[in-house]
Amino acid sequence: MPQYVRGTVTRQAHVSLPAGTVEEEHGRSGFYGRASHLYRRNAPTGWSAIDGPLRPHALELSDLPADGRFPEVVLENEDVGIGVWQVDRTHPWFLRDADGDLALFVHRGTGRLETDYGPLTYAPGDYLVLPRGTTFRLQPTSPTRALTIATVAEIEPPDRGLLGRHALWDETVVRIPEVEPHDExxxxxxxxxxxxxxxxxxxxxxxxxxxGWKGDLCPFALAVSDLRPVSSFSYHLPPSAHTTFKADGVVVCSFVPRPLETAPEALKVPFYHRNIDFDEVIFYHHGDFFSRSGITPGMLTWHPQGIHHGPHPKAVADAGTRSFTEEVAVMVDTRRPLTATAAATAVERGDYWASWQE
Ligand SMILES: [Fe+2]
Structure with missing residues (x-):
């Protein structure tokens, strides 16, 4: 397709925006498809009212009850169920998910994940990935809070493309269980x-x-401290540059400590966009989330496809002074629209949609 230019623009996206404008990316297929950049006089999140199902949501996951029989799902579609598992003690029962793969992201707590293949020890910041059909149980040594991502399709490593196969995370940094057979x-x-x-x-x-076991299918653990994020001093990379896992219809990205753009003309905060092909879910794990004010660790936000999202006004104002971010967050983007469960509605923070107002 040809590219067209009308009016006042910048030639390089995310760099040297026209004075007095904000940039919006209006694109297909996440950040991979056809796209245009719109230079606006006002942030498209500067709404004064929203009435309808696309209102952005924020959930206080820690308010959900602990020690349920299975993880509590808060958002779901045909491809994925996103939820939380809060486990204070070792349950007498074991679990097996025959509906799909299950990734846990440990937010709080330490312990062991027992599996058919042997145990994996865990600590905050660990992804624990269980192939469909694995029998498992959490054995917490301290109360454990985990984000859960249950995918119908297999959870796979990302396409690393031009970065080469060892970028983002080398497949040999994962931890694999050792057998620990029981005979009770x-x-x-x-x-x-x-x-x-x-x-x-x-x-x-x-x-x-x-x-004993042999083969190429097994549970594994991956620590976010073993991720090697890519960044640029002069170009704001899209969230897809931080992909950790993917499954059909689902992309999981990790935002981990990394340098911010230092070139004075480069955009430092995420550009505004309306993810017209993906819902965006972010779980906030650690740090102060400089693109979102009023969000604390353990919360989850959900921006349905079709409505704009982007940084809060305070983040735009603060960005100029920052050269590094310590934040750790997990993003789950879903191709099909999500719906909220009753558990989500019970822990929704109703005023989140208004947090972009100056
Ligand atoms: Fe987004």
């Missing part, structure tokens, strides 16, 4: 979820009795 006898329950319904299976022996 007793009464053990495994809860299997399939099509959203639970089936209870009882065994007279400990279900984690594997003495």
């Amino acid at each position: 006898r007793g009464d053990f329950e495994v809860l299997v979820r399939q099509q959203g319904r639970l089936t209870s299976i009882r065994y007279p022996f400990h279900p984690l009795d594997v003495v």
